[in-house]
Amino acid sequence: MECKCCGSCKIKKNGKSLGKQRYKCKECGKTFFDTKPKFSEELKQKAILMYLNNVGVRKTAMFIGCSRTTVTNWVKKAKEKLDKKLKKLRLIIRKRPILLSWTKYIHMFKKTKKSNRMDCLF
Numbered sequence: 559m560e561c562k563c564c565g566s567c568k569i570k571k572n573g574k575s576l577g578k579q580r581y582k583c584k585e586c587g588k589t590f591f592d593t594k595p596k597f598s599e600e601l602k603q604k605a606i607l608m609y610l611n612n613v614g615v616r617k618t619a620m621f622i623g624c625s626r627t628t629v630t631n632w633v634k635k636a637k638e639k640l641d642k643k644l645k646k647l648r649l650i651i652r653k654r655p656i657l658l659s660w661t662k663y664i665h666m667f668k669k670t671k672k673s674n675r676m677d678c679l680f
């Protein structure tokens with residue numbers, strides 16, 4: 559089982575409410591119940607993939623059979639997870655001097671892209 563908020567596996571039992579077991583996440587501190595999710599992880603991934611392929615929130619929600627807000631929340635959470643992973647990755651890169659030039663390269667690329675001078679990179 560994992561935290562419904564941050565996806566962490568570090569959870570502990572946190573009393574009962576209305577006969578249901580309540581859990582608490584050790585990482586983000588959120589409490590939640592062990593309820594079965596309405597939509598499977600596979601369906602969520604499909605929705606996110608559709609959104610990323612410019613299907614649009616409205617059409618994606620119609621296809622999956624959920625609300626537009628649900629799709630938006632899934633995308634938001636997926637982005638947050640990715641941001642966290644990227645942050646970790648950046649920390650690893652920073653610790654490795656060999657790869658440092660790559661971050662500089664990406665930074666340079668971003669700069670040139672902004673000023674529409676992509677050709678000067680190649």
Ligand SMILES: [Zn+2]
Binds near residue numbers: 586
């Ligand atoms: Zn959590």
